[in-house]
Amino acid sequence: MVQPISSLPVVDFARFMGGSSEDALETARHLFTACRDVGFAYLINTGIPQEQIDGMFDWSAKLFALPIETKLKAPHPPEGWFHRGYSGVGREQVSQMVFDPNELKSIRDGKFPDFKESFDIGNEQFGPLPNIWIPEVAFPGFKAYATNFYNICRAFQTSALFPALAMGMDLPIDFFLRYHEDGNNQLRLLHYPQAPTSVFESGKKGRVGTHTDFGTATLLFQDDCGGLEVEHPSRPGEFMHVPPIPGTVLLNIGDLLMRWSNDTLKSTLHRVRAPPRRDGDNGNSGITKERYSIPYFMCVDQDKTVECLHGCFGPDKPKKYEPIKAGDYVNMRASPSRWLNGKQGNRNNTSKYCASFGVEWYTKSERRSIKDGFKIGRQALHELTKEEPTIDTEAFASVLAYETAVRNARAPSQSASVASTPRWFRRWDKKRNKRLEEMESTFNRLETNQASLMQTQATLVQKVNETNKTVRKMQKSLTPVLISYCRQYNARNNLSNDGPFLEVPFRDGSLPWNKTFGDHILRSLDTSASIEDLSAVESRFYFEGYFPDTFVPPHDQRKIHIEAAISRPRSLCGQRCGTEWNRLLGYGMPQIWLERNVFSLILRLPSTMVSGHTPSNDSWDMTIVSDIRDVLELHLPCGGSHDLS
Numbered sequence: 001m002v003q004p005i006s007s008l009p010v011v012d013f014a015r016f017m018g019g020s021s022e023d024a025l026e027t028a029r030h031l032f033t034a035c036r037d038v039g040f041a042y043l044i045n046t047g048i049p050q051e052q053i054d055g056m057f058d059w060s061a062k063l064f065a066l067p068i069e070t071k072l073k074a075p076h077p078p079e080g081w082f083h084r085g086y087s088g089v090g091r092e093q094v095s096q097m098v099f100d101p102n103e104l105k106s107i108r109d110g111k112f113p114d115f116k117e118s119f120d121i122g123n124e125q126f127g128p129l130p131n132i133w134i135p136e137v138a139f140p141g142f143k144a145y146a147t148n149f150y151n152i153c154r155a156f157q158t159s160a161l162f163p164a165l166a167m168g169m170d171l172p173i174d175f176f177l178r179y180h181e182d183g184n185n186q187l188r189l190l191h192y193p194q195a196p197t198s199v200f201e202s203g204k205k206g207r208v209g210t211h212t213d214f215g216t217a218t219l220l221f222q223d224d225c226g227g228l229e230v231e232h233p234s235r236p237g238e239f240m241h242v243p244p245i246p247g248t249v250l251l252n253i254g255d256l257l258m259r260w261s262n263d264t265l266k267s268t269l270h271r272v273r274a275p276p277r278r279d280g281d282n283g284n285s286g287i288t289k290e291r292y293s294i295p296y297f298m299c300v301d302q303d304k305t306v307e308c309l310h311g312c313f314g315p316d317k318p319k320k321y322e323p324i325k326a327g328d329y330v331n332m333r334a335s336p337s338r339w340l341n342g343k344q345g346n347r348n349n350t351s352k353y354c355a356s357f358g359v360e361w362y363t364k365s366e367r368r369s370i371k372d373g374f375k376i377g378r379q380a381l382h383e384l385t386k387e388e389p390t391i392d393t394e395a396f397a398s399v400l401a402y403e404t405a406v407r408n409a410r411a412p413s414q415s416a417s418v419a420s421t422p423r424w425f426r427r428w429d430k431k432r433n434k435r436l437e438e439m440e441s442t443f444n445r446l447e448t449n450q451a452s453l454m455q456t457q458a459t460l461v462q463k464v465n466e467t468n469k470t471v472r473k474m475q476k477s478l479t480p481v482l483i484s485y486c487r488q489y490n491a492r493n494n495l496s497n498d499g500p501f502l503e504v505p506f507r508d509g510s511l512p513w514n515k516t517f518g519d520h521i522l523r524s525l526d527t528s529a530s531i532e533d534l535s536a537v538e539s540r541f542y543f544e545g546y547f548p549d550t551f552v553p554p555h556d557q558r559k560i561h562i563e564a565a566i567s568r569p570r571s572l573c574g575q576r577c578g579t580e581w582n583r584l585l586g587y588g589m590p591q592i593w594l595e596r597n598v599f600s601l602i603l604r605l606p607s608t609m610v611s612g613h614t615p616s617n618d619s620w621d622m623t624i625v626s627d628i629r630d631v632l633e634l635h636l637p638c639g640g641s642h643d644l645s
């Protein structure tokens with residue numbers, strides 16, 4: 001039965017935060033009695049900015065309007081206790097903790113699964129349970145907004161709500177804060193899609209089944225749809241509508257705080273159904289519009305032990321519960337059957353109620369549909385990571401963080417078995433590792449190949465160097481032949497002064513034409529005229545090239561020597577020298593005559609003049625010596641010339 005109107009208390013935080021100390025105490029007492037008598041209250045003037053709440057609802061609408069593939073880029077892990085990321089419609093059914101199989105069956109035959117989708121967000125700073133975000137590129141701005149809203153809720157919790165509750169219960173003002181240091185809280189965005197009202201009324205669908213929240217307390221923001229129902233404080237089994245009231249935030253107490261307070265504070269049953277029909281609505285056209293809500297669940301730090309609160313027990317009110325570590329309590333709630341180890345569950349060895357969040361509450365067919373949901377999630381994840389197993393996307397990072405969290409932060413009863421790491425994840429992980437191994441072995445192979453290539457390259461370079469050396473040697477030994485050939489050609493075939501001459505290499509084997517010396521480019525000497533045109537500097541370069549280690553004569557004489565070096569001695573032809581010299585030196589003579597004549601000439605000259613090493617100022621003598629050397633070099637075999645090396 002549902003009462004038409006709610007009669008929840010309203011607690012005004014303006015009087016706690018901005019009023020006198022009497023006002024603050026009065027508000028704190030009011031909060032305490034609301035939590036004691038009803039377990040639910042509307043809070044007003046919380047200081048949480050309305051535009052932030054509206055903004056969060058806008059983001060929530062945008063989020064749930066995303067294509068399913070995008071939403072599943074942040075899949076909620078299969079572990080019921082790992083409340084992070086997106087859960088699709090039908091992924092969860094909240095129900096009371098029930099141990100009797102028949103009762104369980106009757107619940108299952110009733111309204112399930114919950115017709116809603118959700119997205120869970122935790123404290124970004126809380127390592128053990130990392131957030132699972134949709135990659136920023138796929139949903140930019142969401143993470144920043146949601147993180148900020150989470151922090152706003154937490155600020156209200158720590159600066160007003162918990163101090164007020166502690167004050168109202170005559171506990172030290174920071175009492176509850178000391179048990180909530182980790183900020184292990186959970187912001188949940190909920191979306192209930194629209195559906196024909198009849199399906200809710202016939203019980204084919206539910207929104208949220210009857211349950212209590214299991215933590216310390218919950219703040220609940222709801223949109224203007226309605227549908228929330230809370231059990232009447234004094235008439236068990238009767239539910240009253242708790243309509244949304246603009247400017248308010250709902251508060252309700254959770255099971256752990258009820259146990260902690262020796263059942264002084266009340267964790268009240270509540271549920272979400274289709275909102276009440278408005279006057280004149282005969283139900284024929286009834287479509288229950290979609291609904292959004294945002295609960296913020298506050299939880300005790302996992303490692304803190306809660307023990308019956310001061311002021312909540314006495315001679316006439318004995319302690320009902322053993323102290324319990326919050327982590328163990330969560331465990332017990334997540335898997336009560338495992339925790340009870342076959343024993344019958346009852347209100348003494350467990351808490352009174354349990355909102356089931358473990359898959360163990362589902363029937364086989366439900367589990368199958370859940371598995372399908374996971375499959376889509378896995379595929380989305382695979383899509384995201386298959387191209388680059390080491391890609392640094394947020395989703396990949398989330399999964400890695402999730403893996404670490406599953407291994408490290410698994411609640412004690414679950415950590416006993418590594419096998420409880422979700423199978424899909426282990427398979428995916430195995431594949432990923434295999435791919436990484438393959439990549440590594442490919443890389444190693446490539447590295448080995450590269451090393452042997454480098455070895456081959458080194459050998460080749462060595463061979464090329466050796467060949468170059470040989471070529472240089474050959475060139476060196478060929479240089480005199482080339483010099484000889486060119487000069488012979490120039491001398492024999494171009495007796496006139498017009499050229500064109502062949503280029504005669506310098507002694508060092510380099511080719512002089514167009515060679516640069518500092519700013520100078522050596523002009524090519526293809527005619528006698530070009531020799532005549534040489535500047536003093538050019539003639540010096542040419543001279544030094546053809547006669548290294550030799551005394552350098554004046555410019556005019558240099559030109560004569562140069563001409564001699566590239567063709568035939570000018571001094572021995574033309575006007576200054578008669579044909580006798582030509583004949584003597586063998587121009588136009590057969591080789592055999594030439595050699596005989598040259599030797600006879602050498603025999604007639606002093607040895608110092610022949611060697612050409614002795615500097616002499618006598619230009620004529622120098623010219624003759626040079627000419628003779630020239631002829632020797634020109635006409636005798638290479639070995640015959642002492643200068644050619």
Ligand SMILES: O=C(O)CCC(=O)C(=O)O
Nearest residue numbers: 190208222228272293295
């Ligand atoms: O959607 C709502 O208004 C209530 C949700 C709720 O009670 C819960 O998630 O625990």
Ligand SMILES: [Fe+2]
Nearest residue numbers: 211212213270
């Ligand atoms: Fe709830």
